[in-house]
Amino acid sequence: MYRFKNLTRFTSRFNHQTTSKFTPTPFSLQHIHRFTTTAAGSAAPPVAGLGPTKKPDKPRVVVLGTGWAGCRLMKGIDTSIYDVVCVSPRNHMVFTPLLASTCVGTLEFRSVAEPIGRIQPAISHEPGSFFFLANCTGLDTKNHEVHCQTVTDGLQTLDPWDFKISYDKLVIASGAEASTFGIKGVKEHAIFLREVHHAQEIRRKLLLNLMLSDVPGVSDEEKRRLLHCVVVGGGPTGVEFSGELSDFIMRDVHQRYTHVQDYIHVTLIEANDILSSFDDRLRVYATTQLTKTGVRLVRGTVKDVQPKKIVLSDGTDVPYGLLVWSTGVGPSSFVRDMDLPKAPGGRIGVDDWLRVPSAPDIFAIGDCSGYLESTGKPTLPALAQVAEREGKYLAALLNKIGKEGGGYAGGGGDMELGAPFVYKHLGSMATVGSYKALVDLRQSKEAKGLSIAGFTSWFIWRSAYLTRVVYRLSFRSLVLLALVIVKYGVQTYILIMIKVDDWLRVPSVPGIFAIGDYIGYLKSTRKPALPALAQVMAEREGKHPTTLLNKTGKEGGGYAGGGGDMVLDIPFVYKHLGSMAIVKL
Numbered sequence: 001m002y003r004f005k006n007l008t009r010f011t012s013r014f015n016h017q018t019t020s021k022f023t024p025t026p027f028s029l030q031h032i033h034r035f036t037t038t039a040a041g042s043a044a045p046p047v048a049g050l051g052p053t054k055k056p057d058k059p060r061v062v063v064l065g066t067g068w069a070g071c072r073l074m075k076g077i078d079t080s081i082y083d084v085v086c087v088s089p090r091n092h093m094v095f096t097p098l099l100a101s102t103c104v105g106t107l108e109f110r111s112v113a114e115p116i117g118r119i120q121p122a123i124s125h126e127p128g129s130f131f132f133l134a135n136c137t138g139l140d141t142k143n144h145e146v147h148c149q150t151v152t153d154g155l156q157t158l159d160p161w162d163f164k165i166s167y168d169k170l171v172i173a174s175g176a177e178a179s180t181f182g183i184k185g186v187k188e189h190a191i192f193l194r195e196v197h198h199a200q201e202i203r204r205k206l207l208l209n210l211m212l213s214d215v216p217g218v219s220d221e222e223k224r225r226l227l228h229c230v231v232v233g234g235g236p237t238g239v240e241f242s243g244e245l246s247d248f249i250m251r252d253v254h255q256r257y258t259h260v261q262d263y264i265h266v267t268l269i270e271a272n273d274i275l276s277s278f279d280d281r282l283r284v285y286a287t288t289q290l291t292k293t294g295v296r297l298v299r300g301t302v303k304d305v306q307p308k309k310i311v312l313s314d315g316t317d318v319p320y321g322l323l324v325w326s327t328g329v330g331p332s333s334f335v336r337d338m339d340l341p342k343a344p345g346g347r348i349g350v351d352d353w354l355r356v357p358s359a360p361d362i363f364a365i366g367d368c369s370g371y372l373e374s375t376g377k378p379t380l381p382a383l384a385q386v387a388e389r390e391g392k393y394l395a396a397l398l399n400k401i402g403k404e405g406g407g408y409a410g411g412g413g414d415m416e417l418g419a420p421f422v423y424k425h426l427g428s429m430a431t432v433g434s435y436k437a438l439v440d441l442r443q444s445k446e447a448k449g450l451s452i453a454g455f456t457s458w459f460i461w462r463s464a465y466l467t468r469v470v471y472r473l474s475f476r477s478l479v480l481l482a483l484v485i486v487k488y489g490v491q492t493y494i495l496i497m498i499k500v501d502d503w504l505r506v507p508s509v510p511g512i513f514a515i516g517d518y519i520g521y522l523k524s525t526r527k528p529a530l531p532a533l534a535q536v537m538a539e540r541e542g543k544h545p546t547t548l549l550n551k552t553g554k555e556g557g558g559y560a561g562g563g564g565d566m567v568l569d570i571p572f573v574y575k576h577l578g579s580m581a582i583v584k585l
């Protein structure tokens with residue numbers, strides 16, 4: 001109930017001067033019915049949302065984004081001081097350094113995605129804290145409001161609708177956007193590697209192409225195209241993904257798709273040197289290692305992307321079946337359109353304390369922000385380690401402001417803020433596949449320091465990231481994972497039944513056996529129907545004809561029409577081993 005009490009109606013519409021050029025969609029009553037029930041008949045329909053806080057309510061921190069920066073900030077916010085309201089089109093955080101490993105099944109998707117409710121539990125149960133699945137579409141800095149629009153991911157459940165949230169403190173952590181350099185066709189035909197759904201799409205396409213290329217009738221040329229995986233961008237992400245692909249080819253394709261193993265190739269296209277931020281020695285190592293594992297390195301610039309081929313600036317056509325685009329990031333259109341001071345490169349400009357100077361109570365962290373020129377500091381790299389540390393720093397700063405009574409809008413402006421944010425680079429890591437990685441512990445490209453490559457580096461790389469992922473898997477997730485096969489098997493399917501005899505043969509069609517959920521015993525067998533269970537179907541019914549077929553083949557009855565008069569030994573007998581089902585964990 002508190003939730004609805006707290007959803008104060010705004011009487012104004014979206015006609016304020018906002019700091020964004022984003023145009024909210026026309027507003028209708030239909031869009032706000034979840035937030036208010038009193039607007040019917042009024043001339044100007046009110047816009048729903050969370051109104052300004054009043055004592056004794058806690059001051060409200062509004063966070064835009066659920067990436068490295070926003071999540072680390074939310075984790076550190078003292079919820080006894082503040083209510084936290086998070087707005088993001090994504091309800092989970094993505095552990096990006098391990099995303100490439102999920103594309104080829106080295107890791108599962110859920111192991112790199114962390115639900116927001118686990119990072120900051122207050123948003124699930126505190127009466128004044130919320131997570132809203134929405135995009136921020138604009139800011140009204142004068143009235144301390146953010147304008148948002150719900151995200152429905154193309155589903156027809158509800159039309160998107162607009163709402164507003166008043167903030168006491170606003171943290172913009174909306175990240176960056178993949179750079180396409182305006183090249184035609186990239187957005188339409190290439191897959192970016194930034195979200196879990198991208199990794200899913202890559203995996204789906206890779207497996208589909210492997211299957212399709214094995215179907216009779218596909219020409220050699222088409223097979224080569226379908227199985228040509230092209231990665232554009234030789235930064236750490238492009239290199240790591242190429243390494244993962246070459247591992248997948250050596251590990252899985254050579255074992256499970258031997259018919260097409262000679263057709264599959266990985267090409268990495270980069271306009272300059274690969275891994276340009278790494279030590280020269282490491283770059284040479286990475287080049288040698290990738291080439292050794294079959295990755296073709298091409299120096300070139302992409303001019304045009306078409307559905308089945310890319311065209312390089314020298315006119316070369318590169319046919320592809322899978323195209324992954326990873327050429328770095330730049331400011332998103334949301335940030336570009338915002339009327340806030342900008343740092344060199346177009347990010348939101350911040351001062352030494354990560355405040356946006358001309359907009360009171362607004363802070364910006366992570367890939368969307370950069371130091372203003374006036375600070376004399378360089379723009380920090382678009383890295384998780386920067387975003388995470390900015391989030392941690394700002395949480396501590398906001399807690400301090402809140403504790404000293406400056407948490408409400410306009411408060412804390414003249415407070416002594418303490419030490420400014422200082423970034424110390426801890427080094428860079430990248431894996432190149434085949435259990436090899438690079439670890440560059442230098443502070444900067446010009447500085448001296450330790451840089452190592454090889455298996456030890458890979459071990460450091462994997463440990464550094466996996467320890468961070470594994471500890472986050474709850475007992476529940478692990479048990480669920482273990483039970484998933486059983487649970488899947490317990491689902492019942494109603495399908496057309498194929499009748500079989502005691503040996504699972506389809507009597508009327510010589511040489512054909514049937515197994516699985518869709519079969520039933522012939523009446524003449526006098527056996528009851530078997531339950532649709534994994535233990536019946538997949539496991540034991542599958543095993544029986546295999547033994548039978550092997551025996552028939554050994555005795556010379558393997559060809560069509562053979563084995564019909566052979567003695568078939570014991571018929572299939574099913575013994576039920578018991579049942580399991582998840583009731584509650």
Ligand SMILES: Cc1cc2nc3c(=O)[nH]c(=O)nc-3n(C[C@H](O)[C@H](O)[C@H](O)COP(=O)(O)OP(=O)(O)OC[C@H]3O[C@@H](n4cnc5c(N)ncnc54)[C@H](O)[C@@H]3O)c2cc1C
Pocket residue numbers: 064065066067068069070087088089090096097098099100134135136137173174175176193194237332334365366367368382383384385386387429
């Ligand atoms: C595949 C891959 C591998 C990487 N590997 C490494 C690595 O090994 N080491 C490293 O240091 N860095 C790595 N990075 C970079 C690192 O992930 C980024 O620097 C980091 O994610 C930046 O964090 P952020 O919070 O600023 O932005 P993001 O993590 O991009 O999060 C931005 C958030 O804002 C949300 N958002 C966007 N627009 C809006 C809006 N209008 N309103 C509300 N919310 C919005 C997004 O949905 C998202 O939740 C990698 C990146 C990728 C893609």
